[in-house]
Amino acid sequence: MANKFQNPWEKNQWAQDGEEYKKSAVGGGTEWLPEDAAFFTGVNPNTGESVYGNGEKDSANDSIAQKLNSFASTFRNVLARMYRKSTYTGNKPEDISNNIPLKEVVEYGHHFIRAKDGSYREYQIDGEYPGTLVASSQVYTIIQLRPYSYINNNFVKRGESYEIEVHTHPTFDPLVNNYEGSRNLAPSGQDIAYFPKFKDYILFVEAESMQFALVVINEKKSRQRLGVNKSTRIVDEYTRFLNESSESPAEASINAVKKTIGQAKDNGIAFYVNEIKSKPDFILQN
Ligand SMILES: [Zn+2]
Numbered sequence: 001m002a003n004k005f006q007n008p009w010e011k012n013q014w015a016q017d018g019e020e021y022k023k024s025a026v027g028g029g030t031e032w033l034p035e036d037a038a039f040f041t042g043v044n045p046n047t048g049e050s051v052y053g054n055g056e057k058d059s060a061n062d063s064i065a066q067k068l069n070s071f072a073s074t075f076r077n078v079l080a081r082m083y084r085k086s087t088y089t090g091n092k093p094e095d096i097s098n099n100i101p102l103k104e105v106v107e108y109g110h111h112f113i114r115a116k117d118g119s120y121r122e123y124q125i126d127g128e129y130p131g132t133l134v135a136s137s138q139v140y141t142i143i144q145l146r147p148y149s150y151i152n153n154n155f156v157k158r159g160e161s162y163e164i165e166v167h168t169h170p171t172f173d174p175l176v177n178n179y180e181g182s183r184n185l186a187p188s189g190q191d192i193a194y195f196p197k198f199k200d201y202i203l204f205v206e207a208e209s210m211q212f213a214l215v216v217i218n219e220k221k222s223r224q225r226l227g228v229n230k231s232t233r234i235v236d237e238y239t240r241f242l243n244e245s246s247e248s249p250a251e252a253s254i255n256a257v258k259k260t261i262g263q264a265k266d267n268g269i270a271f272y273v274n275e276i277k278s279k280p281d282f283i284l285q286n
Pocket of ligand 1: 167168169187188191205
């Protein structure tokens with residue numbers, strides 16, 4: 001139904017001397033079809049779905065994009081604080097739980113819960129925390145986020161739901177590492193494979209000047225196609241896509257995510273990119 005629906009005015013399907021046209025508001029009549037509302041709202045009232053379909057790239061008609069824009073705006077200061085702590089200049093010895101020297105960046109993690117009224121809150125005020133796993137290069141500390149069940153069982157009240165996890169992808173210190181090669185990297189193969197696959201759940205990445213989000217739109221498909229049981233294949237494919245690209249590291253990582261997760265309608269995960277953190281405008285990529 002939703003896929004077949006078209007705005008009859010826009011497509012010029014109604015002959016102006018036809019009965020349907022004469023009965024319509026444009027034709028001078030007063031009888032409206034319920035679908036006419038879509039002309040103004042972009043939503044088919046019979047199905048509640050967007051009339052623009054999955055290929056639509058205009059965030060104004062995308063409710064998930066609107067949710068992400070709103071989240072990024074509301075928590076701008078919290079996200080900026082997390083990023084600042086992640087970088088070399090923001091590191092404090094007490095931030096680092098396993099005595100990593102200061103000349104390192106460290107990913108930070110945080111969790112957000114949707115309240116009864118639809119707004120979001122931090123699971124704990126100022127609850128962000130640093131990663132503790134040191135990557136093999138010994139210069140980059142990655143986060144192992146607290147498990148879904150831990151957050152869900154300990155911090156979610158009645159009527160609320162746990163929906164968003166955030167982690168940072170900080171840029172390396174230019175004095176000691178590959179600065180350009182680490183800027184604005186999209187979610188990794190591990191991020192894709194291991195994040196919880198619950199309906200509406202969002203993995204959100206805060207990078208230097210960009211933001212990224214993976215959104216579960218179909219729980220069953222996302223688990224079947226991109227679940228943790230597929231982690232080896234996902235990480236291998238992602239790495240291959242990343243390495244065969246000649247684009248900038250940021251572009252290559254975005255394309256690796258797109259190729260690895262495929263179409264949102266097929267595999268259940270939608271991928272959004274916001275190119276300018278200070279002005280949230282998340283655009284669907286797949
Ligand atoms: Zn990551």
